[in-house]
Amino acid sequence: xxxxxxxxxxxxxxxxxxxxxxxxxxxxxxxxxxxxxxxxxxxxxxxxxxxxxxxxxxxxxxxxxxxxxxxxxxxxxxxxxxxxxxxxxxxxxxxxxxxxxxxxxxxxx
Numbered sequence: 001x002x003x004x005x006x007x008x009x010x011x012x013x014x015x016x017x018x019x020x021x022x023x024x025x026x027x028x029x030x031x032x033x034x035x036x037x038x039x040x041x042x043x044x045x046x047x048x049x050x051x052x053x054x055x056x057x058x059x060x061x062x063x064x065x066x067x068x069x070x071x072x073x074x075x076x077x078x079x080x081x082x083x084x085x086x087x088x089x090x091x092x093x094x095x096x097x098x099x100x101x102x103x104x105x106x107x108x109x
Contacts, residue, residue, distance in 0.1 A: 001023065002017040003027055008104055009104075010037050010039055012035050012036065012040050013042075014028070014041070014043065016043065016044060017046035018048060019048060019050075020044075021049065022053040022054075024054070025053040025057040028057045029057050029060060029061070032061045032065075038065050038066075039070045039107050040070065040072040041073045041103045042058065042072065042073070043075060043076055044076055044077050045075075045076035046078075047077075048078065048080060048081075049080060049081075050080075055084070055088060055090055062093070062094065073094070073096075073097060073103040073104075074094050074095070075098065075100055075102065076099070076100070
């Protein structure tokens with residue numbers, strides 16, 4: 001799993017690649033603790049698998065962002081990840097977008 005971060009103005013972007021599971025979830029949770037902003041976009045385009053610990057890490061991150069007056073957006077869910085979100089009904093908890101540009105722009109609506 002690769003975890004890369006970058007900033008787009010006042011939005012922090014987390015790019016993930018590979019399997020998002022119990023091995024990488026603690027690193028993602030730690031990343032949330034170092035965030036300079038409360039607006040977060042998570043790129044799931046390269047994620048091929050997610051487990052319950054990954055969903056918990058995303059949910060915890062969203063909660064942390066909201067407590068700080070911000071929010072979290074997800075984008076580019078691939079078919080296997082989309083299925084997980086549908087089966088767990090987590091698509092109801094997150095705003096999910098097709099592209100990074102749409103996800104970032106949603107913070108200015």
